[in-house]
Amino acid sequence: ELKVEQNPLFLSMQEGKNYTIYCNYSTTSDRLYWYRQDPGKSLESLFVLLSNGAVKQEGRLMASLDTKARLSTLHITAAVHDLSATYFCAVGYPGTYKYIFGTGTRLKVLA
């Protein structure tokens, strides 16, 4: 059974600081996604990572994938208030078109 864990669950940080969110998964997968969710809203796709060593960057967010360690990271550089949201990783279930979501990380950036 595929299990996906994120840490931390909650993250409160000052503007301008850097931090990393971690996503661990239990079985091999060929795809990993990062999503952002604002309160009361749906999910917004941020990144798709497909291969070992993949790195994607958009603005102050950078995602990477280590398939050998079954680990993905979402790095936040010089955080700003607008990044406050909940971030989810989702891992493709091998051999299917199902996706299992991580527990989510609720990020609050303090001015």
Next chain:
Amino acid sequence: DAMVIQNPRYQVTQFGKPVTLSCSQTLNHNVMYWYQQKSSQAPKLLFHYYDKDFNNEADTPDNFQSRRPNTSFCFLDIRSPGLGDAAMYLCATSRTTGVPLEETQYFGPGTRLLVL
């Protein structure tokens, strides 16, 4: 613009009164998903359709049913809603091309269900 549409955006129902949520898509994607998301939790997959093939998750209660009459539409039926079924229900679509980069899920805006 091609998109995933959910109706209604907010639904209030009474305990035990059947309710249907709808999802439509203009993306012509062959896979459609229903997720349940409770407050401060991750989305939980209830079931998905791969073309016409229905795939139910083992832990999805029998109270939840789904219909997909054609490629564009998918419905979630809750036969006897309980208080514990209050949640955001998210519909998503994807297409199968054999190229993982092209198989991203697209989410609708969600329907928030309140059970009184």
